[in-house]
Amino acid sequence: MHGPIRQYPGPSPTGTVDRSAPAAVTGLDEGVTDDFDWMDRLDTDLRGAGHSPDHAFMPATLRLIVSRSDAWRGYAYVDDRGHVALLAATHEETARALLWEALASSQEEAFVPSITTVNEWAMDVGLAAGLDIVQEGYVAVRGMEAPGPYLASGHFL
Secondary structure, eight states, rough: OOOOOEEEEEEEEEEOOTTTOOOOOOOOEEOOGGGGGHHEEEEEEESSSHHHHHHHGGGGTTEEEEEEOOOOEEEEEEEETTTTTEEEESSSHHHHHHHHHHHHHHHHHHOOOOOOOGGHHHHHHHHTTTEEEEEEEEEEESSSSOOEEEEGGGGOO
């Protein structure tokens, strides 16, 4: 791809989740390998490329949460500490539900990866969950805008 590289600051909510804050979440399930095809199509829609190899690898070490609703699809990979490794959704509301579920399942300090301006919804969730905001670098993309609703740790952008 050609074109200039765009850099977006990447603040990240982190800390202990206020257990009185999490919103009630419905419509989510544990993901299975049968979900990978639609997840890969969603990745392509949001970021221009799928995560096929990553989807094959990630469930071995990360929890996969999905929303399979035709109109409100989305997924999130979360580690056992409540750190979001990857989150993608068709709508902000689905992304919020996935992030709330990830934060509610945290056992230690939760961490939400670099949030770009197109994903301010994630900052709102982090603040509502009582997390602190830290600066964790930036997100850089070339030939595209920052994807959203989409959150990724650096190695899965």
